[in-house]
Amino acid sequence: MSAEIVVEAPGRHRAAPHTPREPGPGEALVRVHAVGICGSDREVYRGDRPEGYVRYPVVPGHEWSGTVERVGAGAPASLAGRKVVGEGFRNCQVCDRCHAGETTLCGAGYEETGFTVPGAMAPTLTLPARLLHVLPEGADLTAAALLEPAACVAAAALKAGARPGERVAVVGTGTLGMLAVQFLRATSPAELLVVGTGREREALARRFGATAFRTRGGEPPGGFDVVVETAGSADAARTAAALPRRGGRLVLTGIPAPGADGLDPTHLVLRQLEVRTVFGAPPAAWAHTVRMFAAGLLDPLPLVTHEVPLSAFARAIALVGSGHPDVGKVLLRP
Template structure:
């Protein structure tokens, strides 16, 4: 039985809306009724065809940021999950390799598989996936806000690696969705200062609402320094270099962005002489998901103000255009099946 339509990308720019037939959950799986799917820069890469080789497989239904409700449980899955509000991790790790056993599921030795990139995603009325990937929410959870928990989990991974202590001077480079979610999570660690650096002065008020004690554009931040921890969430090599310049000697730099291949990187000599500690993040392991969901449930993470557009799934291409427009007034775009 078909229910509504799903987005299918046969290749870069080749979009179809097709009748959607839910796939019944197999052993260990659940069928989720999708409430919302977020659109981010990675979805734009899939649409344009410039996602790194090996990190997308066409044809594909995109959608790795999502929220929904469990509609059906497969064999071996507790029936009590049915009806629960949920979000879910995207990385389809093997669970048996050395890195998976260490909890580093985003480094799974079996290779890369992820919902919305190599496996069917949530830009469809339903999504079938392993139940082990679910992170359950309270019955009162706002599913629209919860659709941002995937990017929140990614920055939670960075926040956990940042190891901020109360009283630290902290900076975030990037004032998009990732940067502001990072600021909100970092605020909970009680830093003495929390600077957000963003390209657009118009983002200052929103950054302050998300916990920043100061907001600067890159030229305004050029003379600053002495920060104990700097988290980069802008996705460019220039942002990474700017983030490194903000650090004190011996400070900690956490990189979350994925610059274009071949981009000029950080100066190794400078890193060594300044004894800079560099950590990187790609995706979110279970501990980061748990951290984000716990903060969301406790009210420490409130991402709803970042949502500026809610569109029907049929407006997928408009959503992609909005996401890549560069307009500072456009925040997170959500698609609803």
């Protein structure tokens, strides 16, 4: 019998029988190939995700890839049989922010696959077909399971607006950081610095296009046109804010713990830094990600270190939270 993972409440989960939900009008039913686990999934399991951003019980899973099995009335019939990934934010499409293409700021409130509506830690996922992004026929679906975090990084790269010949830096060497290196490499920077807490990922960072690597601490080099922070800690944000030149661009993608000491506004104002933030990925970022992936400019597969069956959910969550340097992206396979 096929099963799905249900997190009943913080710290409590079970494997429940899975019955595919037939697609309604405008929907598609996707056979899930792989689903990734990230820090926000651990928050759901531990119970420390911010209030309003999870609704129990819930089937987790917002990073996924799969193949469309069938579609409902009004959805394009051509989607059937196609390899796809899908946006997580369930936006209303009618408010002013949605009309502006800023669907992650939807005025109807927060709804997201795997947090407030059923996610992909199940054999199938049914969702609005308009959220799907079609992949090339020969696409590697295991690699494609990382396109959701890649889309969040793409949003950061688009907001950073790096231009050829600029000096750029990435703070953080996790999944988001390594994906950011690949997006920024494609802009042909004069220099691409990666800053981490240790050197475990230096070789991988250089493989993806970094021209320099350093660990946090000491006097930061400074003078960078663009800096993208991906680590999600107050310390990483402070490190990132010290790197841009005066008038430089800083993009924050991580979410520090509430109440963490953050950036000094005087420091930001006097240096006239342009500060942008990212939470989720709008359609333009998804489209950019799929283009990069299809063109071979984005290769997430080396970031995958573990693939385990869906039934090993508890083990996978523990792996992600272990902090072991040999643990990168962990994928579940239904």
